[in-house]
Amino acid sequence: MADKTSECTKKQCDDKCNHFGKPNPKNGWYLRDTIVNRYEENKTEPPEYLTDEQIYLETEAIISWVDLGNSDDKTEIEKRIRAVRNMPVSVEVECDIDKEKDEKALDEKADKFFAHHFHPGEVMRVVTEGSGYFDVKDLNNRWIRRPLSKGDIYIISSGCYHRVCLDTKKKMKAVMLHYDKKGLEQKFWPESETDPMHVQYIERMKCLRRSLNFQYKSRPGSVDCDKTLNRP
Template identity: 35%
Template sequence: MASSIKDPREEVLQAWYMDDSEEDQRLPHHKEPKQFVSLEQLAELGVLSWRLDADNHETDPELKKIREERGYTYMDVCEVCPEKLPNYEEKIKSFFEEHLHTDEEIRFCAAGSGYFDVRDRNDAWIRVWVKKGGMIILPAGIYHRFTLDESNYIKVLIVYDSTNDSLTVAN
């Protein structure tokens, strides 16, 4: 009998192949017909994911374990929205510029939601919708970009060590 137990990460993370539309970057941009990407397919690209306790991230034992295993001792908080981010329009455009890092990029959504777009091995864009409680790790060397969704708000925890170069959201 097949298991019908749903992966709890699916409540806070969804992924799909994007269309080529030039419409507002904050829209979902699903292909027609929709082509969803499983969390396992993301993992094959090196994109790791978790569902964590966003309301108690300071004491979440799973987040503590992940940070210890990966050697991440620092954590910053960044709120991306017109009211809280200086130079919002300029910053949101720069976040949506395709780029890569020499270290992995770790983002935990403590509130709100947004899109992390990653390239697959054939250079097609996959949109990863991260909602409150979702955490992703983008591997070093993967082309990616970020944008808000239509809610226009995300509060992310940026986890890193002192040598990490992936602090583009915090800077």
Template identity: 30%
Template structure:
């Protein structure tokens, strides 16, 4: 996994969009905004004791797998556009990249975009209430595990959603 502050370009969302010079973001900086990362062995995801331990500790009881590629996902272009709309969720978002590559963009405390490049074996949690978006890179392919506590909730609330209680809770957690 690699993370950096993004430029303001409106070019293809699948490009890296690094500043020049690049301004990297560390795992510690991501943790300060509630984003956590693990590197796992995606080749053994079905039997991986490390993944099972994380699932047990965090209560991730539901799991499914999604393949995002023009040939595999119906309405691919429409869905990719929807995923890239800035939004938040009422629950944490947990994704584990089993194949391919993808980007998660998250807002920092000053509302700047941080791009998180994920590849095979990367697992990430985004806290409920954080503004974020998702896209693929130029390869146009990823296979990802989606994890949830309890039943899956797919509802996204596009920005502005600052009046949501979960957003207020998240913002207050940054001040602590």
């Protein structure tokens, strides 16, 4: 990947640029190995930030944004979403502390979204209200966290492990879209590790790494694209 530091100087650098270690709030980061409170940022120490381009290279996840305007009209919101990618099957999902009877009820509902899984087809999720996090697993078996707010989009390939988490505000509503109803199915880890769709995803990503001559980070359990992938 090209070094973009030559395109600007520290004086010119603004909040949209992280060339000099100044994180854009929209960038992602690697999660620490041990999470005490999942609703917090849980960055590594020191933080390891990733741009959306880097997240794509690590996971094939596409991050984007759509202007949903200020309207509460669901028809208008869906029209704007389908202009991005016209996927016929849509489901609205919501987690909101103010709409649950207590904190325990919210945690139980949030557990379902936090269990990491993949879908048998491509999925697109668009945040329509509130904020939260999108977590996606890379080939080194590490989690990448990307903050989300209204209008943010992520598109996940079949076979890619991911999960969704609330932030400390504990309010998020989103629309999840699929090409067919089969895509609604969730395949959970660890039972799905040997599923052909996940194996194909891993092999496709390894081929991408070879084509880019992209080296993996040296760490325990890291993956060499020329060796068999083994996970705990």
